Amino acid sequence: xxxxxxxxxxxxxxxxxxxxxxxxxxxxxxxxxTYWTIDDLASWGVDPLVCEVxxxxxxxxxxxxxxxxxxxxxxxxxxGDTARQVKVADLKVSVDRESSDALRERYEQSLPLIQxxxxxxxx
Numbered sequence: 001x002x003x004x005x006x007x008x009x010x011x012x013x014x015x016x017x018x019x020x021x022x023x024x025x026x027x028x029x030x031x032x033x034t035y036w037t038i039d040d041l042a043s044w045g046v047d048p049l050v051c052e053v054x055x056x057x058x059x060x061x062x063x064x065x066x067x068x069x070x071x072x073x074x075x076x077x078x079x080g081d082t083a084r085q086v087k088v089a090d091l092k093v094s095v096d097r098e099s100s101d102a103l104r105e106r107y108e109q110s111l112p113l114i115q116x117x118x119x120x121x122x123x
Contacts, residue, residue, distance in 0.1 A: 005029055005093065012089035020078075024053045024086050031058045049079060056083040057090075069110045073117035084118040 003026075010017070010025035017025075027046070031038050031054060038058065042051045056075050059068045072083050091111040098104040 003029075008093045008097075009086065009089045012093050013085065017085070018082070020047065020049050020053065021082050021085050023047065023050045024057070024082060025089060027054060028057050028086060028090065030054075049082070052079040053082045053086065056080065057086060065106065066110070069113055073113055081118070081121055084114055084121065087114050088118060 006026040006029055009028065010022050013021055013025055023046070027041065027050065030036055030041065038051050038054045041054070042048065056072055056079060059065075063071075072080070072087050074080075075083055088111065091107045091114065095104055095107045095111065098107060
């Protein structure tokens with residue numbers, strides 16, 4: 001299931017997405033949904049920038065959801081920009097497919113925060 005989700009997120013990024021964003025989209029659920037870590041992925045040759053973005057997109061143990069969203073919003077540099085692009089696509093896919101009203105509402109509330117941070121960071 002998580003691999004299908006990653007492919008859906010990659011597709012939601014669109015044709016102009018960078019290879020880094022596409023790779024990150026496909027892999028973003030791996031650290032959360034498998035026993036493989038980002039360090040494992042790095043040791044297998046995954047691009048260091050993709051791994052940096054995956055660190056940003058992976059919630060930390062016990063981290064409140066809105067702290068996680070703020071961390072992505074505030075992340076600097078190319079890794080931060082890519083994390084925001086992937087998270088926007090992830091949230092759009094999740095809003096459309098989530099069956100839980102509570103989770104869908106949470107995603108709908110966080111989507112404009114990430115979108116605003118993305119626009120602000122890229123201008």
